Amino acid sequence: MSFFNGRKAMKTEILSIDQKDEKAILKTYILDDYPKYYQQQKRPAVVICPGGGYATLARKESEPVALKMNGMGYHAFVLQYSVIFKEKPKNFEKEEELPEINPNAYFPTQIYQLRNTLALIREHAEEWNVDKDQLILLGFSAGGHLVASYLTFGKDILAENYIKPKAAVLGYARTNMAVPDWKEKFATVSGRTVTKYKYLCQFKTTEPTMEQRLAIDPYINVHKDMPPVFLWHSAKDTSVNALCAITFAQKLFETGVPVELHLFAGGVHGCALADKVSASTANHYDEGCEQWTNLLQIWLKRILVENSREKKEKEEQQGKVK
Secondary structure (H helix, E strand, C coil): CECCCCCCCCECCEEECCCCCCCCEEEEEECCCCHHHHCCCCEEEEEEECCCCCCCCCHHHCHHHHHHHHHCCCEEEEEECCCCECCCCCCCCCHHHCCCECCCCCCCHHHHHHHHHHHHHHHCHHHHCEEEEEEEEEEEHHHHHHHHHHHCCHHHHHHHHCCCCCEEEEECCCCCCCCCCCHHHHCCHHHHHHHHHHHHHHHCCCCCCHHHHHHCCCHHHCCCCCCCEEEEEECCCCCCCCHHHHHHHHHHHHHCCCEEEEEECCCCCCCCCCCCCCCCCHHHCCCCHHHHHHHHHHHHHHHHHHHHHHHHHHHHHHHHHC
C-alpha cells in the first residue's frame, strides 16, 4: 500500500516473519525514494520492537515511533513478534477470561524472528532503498529485553546466522535480570498477571529460579563485539528498575562497547515518545523524557557518519591492495 496518487510514496506492507505463528508479522514504513527529496541515496532503517511484557504489544510503541523515525529520515519497520497469548487480552484483571496460550511463543523464538526481520530487510534492500549496512534496532521494555538479548547471547544462539546491526536503542528495558523488581509492580492484579505470563513466555514456568533468569540475562552476556548502544530510562519507573539501564551501561563501558545513557528525572514506564500526540494517559507525557528522540537523533547521526567513514576507508584500502 502506498499513500498519495501519481507517484511512489510511503510504502506500507504487512509481511509474515514466522511460518509457525501467523501473528508474527513485520509492518513496513518505507519512505519515498523520489530523487528530489533524497537524491536517490539509500536510507538507514530502524527495526522497532514494542514492549508489552511478552503478553501483548504496546501500540504507542509501534506506529507512532515508526512515524517519528520516518521524520528523522529513516525507513522504519515494526516487528510484532510472538507473545504468550494467541489473541490480545482484553482484561488482565480477570485471569479466567484471558485468551488461549500461544504454543509457538516461548523464548527464544523472538530472537529468531528478529534475525529473520534483519535478513528480510537486507534481502529487499535494493527494492526498498535501504542501506543494508546501517540497520538499527530499537526496543522498549520487553522489546528492549529482546533487542539486548539478540545483541548478547543471541549471537551464540544464531551462530553463523547472526546479523550484526550498526546500533541499538533501548528504552526502559529489562537488561539486568539480577536487579530486583519494584514492589509496586506487584501491587495490582493486572501487574501480577502480566508478570506471571511474561515469565511463562520467557521460562515456560510462572515461577522461574534465579538460575533460569540469569540464563537469559543480557547483562552477564555483554561482549566487546556489540554495536554502539543508546539507553534511556526514567528514574521514576516503577515497573523496570532504572538500575537495569545504569548497570548495563556500566558493563558496556567497562567492556569497551560505545554507550550513551540518559536517565530522566520524570516520566513513567511505557511512556514511549512521551509526547502529547501519542500519550494514552496524562502521565505518559513528560517534557523531559520527550527529549530522548532529539538526543537519539544527534547520537545516530554521529554513529552512522563514523560507520560510513570507516566503510569508505576500508573500501579505499581494499582498492589500494588490488
